[in-house]
Amino acid sequence: MSQNENDNDVDGDIDDDDDDYDDDKYEEDEMNEYEEDDMDDDDEEAEDELSSMREAVTYFLQSSGFSSPSTTEESNAVKEAMSQKETDSRVQYNIDQLQRARYLQPQNVLRIEKELNQEWKLRQDTIDRAVQKNNVEKAKQIKADWMNRIVNGTPVKVRDRSKQIQWEKEFRNKMIKERMVQKEQEQKEQQQQESKEETKVREERKKEQDAAVVAAGAAEEARKQKAQAQAKAEAAAAAAAKEGAERQKEEAEKQKKEQRIAAEKARAAEAAAKAQAEAEAEQVRLLREKQAKEAAEAAAKAAEEEEERKQREEEDALLQPLEDKATGIVFAPKLGDDDLYFIGVGVRKKAFVSIYSVGMYTSRDVKMSLEDFLEEHDKKEALTFLHDSIQQKLTSSTTMILAEPSKTKQNPFKTSFLLQMAFSVGAETMSSTIAESVGQRYRDGPMEVTELKDLIFAGVKAKGSATKGTTFLFECSSDNGLTVSVDGEVQGTVNSVELASAFVNVYLDEKGASPSLKENILQHCCAP
Incomplete structure (x- = not known):
């Protein structure tokens, strides 16, 4: 709906x-x-x-x-x-x-x-x-x-009009009676309603009386609670006063204890200061002794180094240039300012043609170590020692660079090979031959080998070919790798120690490019 x-x-x-x-x-x-x-x-x-x-x-x-x-x-x-x-x-x-x-x-x-x-x-x-x-x-x-x-x-x-009138009267009388009954019923209901209202009023009055009684009881309870609260407050005040007195006493004792502890700390601090002063004095004494000892050691070392330097200068003064008998090319006993000493010379031949002479330079300690071997009886051991010693110094120095770069870079290990041309060779042929020899001994890929070839070719390209008298210096270093110079001019560096190690093998391994170089090293460095 x-x-x-x-x-x-x-x-x-x-x-x-x-x-x-x-x-x-x-x-x-x-x-x-x-x-x-x-x-x-x-x-x-x-x-x-x-x-x-x-x-x-x-x-x-x-x-x-x-x-x-x-x-x-x-x-x-x-x-x-x-x-x-x-x-x-x-x-x-x-x-x-x-x-x-x-x-x-x-x-x-x-x-x-x-x-x-x-x-x-x-x-x-x-x-x-x-x-x-x-x-x-x-x-x-x-x-x-x-x-x-x-x-x-x-x-x-x-x-029937008369009967109708009679019925009408009866109806009206009945209506009147019903109305009267209805009024009586209404009066009765009204009385009941009034009775209910009176009952309700009585109940409300009773509730008010009960509420008054409850209120009186609550007031009495409140009075009792107030009295109890007052008594508790007085007891709390007395307890607080007592507690305050005890607290003052405890504070006084605490202050005395703190003063005693402070005095003990002061004495301990004085003793510690005295002990520290004595320790500092002892440290100063030890430091002075250490400094004196180090100064003495430094002076002794300096004197030893000076003596060694003088001896080396005397020995270096006795050194003479060496000549490759096959080509007549002469090599200086030392190489520049790198403190590298000449240990041997050899020739690179192609068929019966001498292409170039190669001289090898290395550190003084490696050269001096070869004197412990006999030329006639210890050839193989001497060459093996030379090869392994140089390879170890190259690779171990690389490891030291990674661990202590500042210390190792000050004194890197170096070995150099000086090539002097005895026969003119084209730039492409020269660079390809050397690069091919190195590539056969290098395992890390062709990129570094190609870079080496390009450096050699670039150095010879200006002249057109490696003419007689052209020099090639290949410096193998533990910190830079392999550096190429042509006629004293640096062409560049291939930053790979592995490539430098492979270049050393070109002349020192069993299939070396110049067997005469190894023979000359034994003659020049080993004991007779």
Whole structure:
């Protein structure tokens, strides 16, 4: 059901209440009339007969929720007629009302009831069909016509006027009695209501009295609690005073203890300061002794180094340039400022042509170590020692650089090979030959080998070829790798110690490019 239908139902209920109120007022007026008039005039009663019946029917219809077409109840009735279930209940209600009023005039009332039911069923079928066709206006019109017929004209035909008047009087007397019974019932209910109100008032008074008693008890309890709180406060004050005295005593003892501890700390600090002063004095003494010892050692070392330097200078002064007998090319006994000493010379031949002479330079300690080997009996051991010693110094120095770079870089290990051309060779041939020899002994890939080849080729390219007298210096270092110089001009460095190690193997391994170099090293460095 929609909201509008609910609103209309509410309006209908309100109108029903108003109609009931009007009917009650009407009944009271009727009863007052019957009390004032004797109703002896038959003519007046005959004239009122039809209007009374009409009013009775109208009353029953209004009590069922119907009224004249001009009121708002008509629209509610039409809407309510749209529900078959509600319609059936309305019809049954009208029948019940008529049965209650059957004592008015049984024959006429039964006839009215029958006619009303038949008329209503016919009209209701028509209304239902109109509603089903959504023709609400037609349904309203049919309902309005039927209501006008019922209210404004009655189908009752009076046959016995005197009996009708008698029945009317009986009806009115019964109505008066019912009204009196109703009033008595209302008075009784009012008395019961007043009795309930008095009982409620008594209960409220009792509750107020109980509340007053509870309030008095609460006040007494509050007074007791206040007294207890006051007693507790006094006890707490006394305890606080006692506690304060004890606290003052404890604080005094604490201060004395702190003073005693402070005095002990002061004595301990004095003793510690004295011990520290003695320790510092001892440290100063030890430091001075250490410094004196280090100074003495440094002086001794400096003297030893000076002596060694002088001895080396004397030995170096005795050194003479060495000549490669195969080519007649001469090599200096020392190489530049690198403190590298000449240990041997050899020739690189191709068929019967001497291509270049190669001189090898290394550190003084390596050269001096070879003196422990005999030239005739320890050739293999001496060459193996020379090879392994140089390789170890190159690789171990690399490890030391990673661990202690600042210390190792100050004194890196170096070994150099000086090549002097005895025969002119093209730049491409020279660079390719050397690079190929190194590449056969290098395992890390061709990139560094190609870089070496490019450096050699770049140095010779300006001259067009490696002519006789052209020099190539290959410096193998533990910190830089392999550096290439042509005619004293540095061409560049391949930063790979592994490549430098492979270059050393070109002349010192079992398949060395110059066997005469190894023989000359044994003759020049080993003991006879």
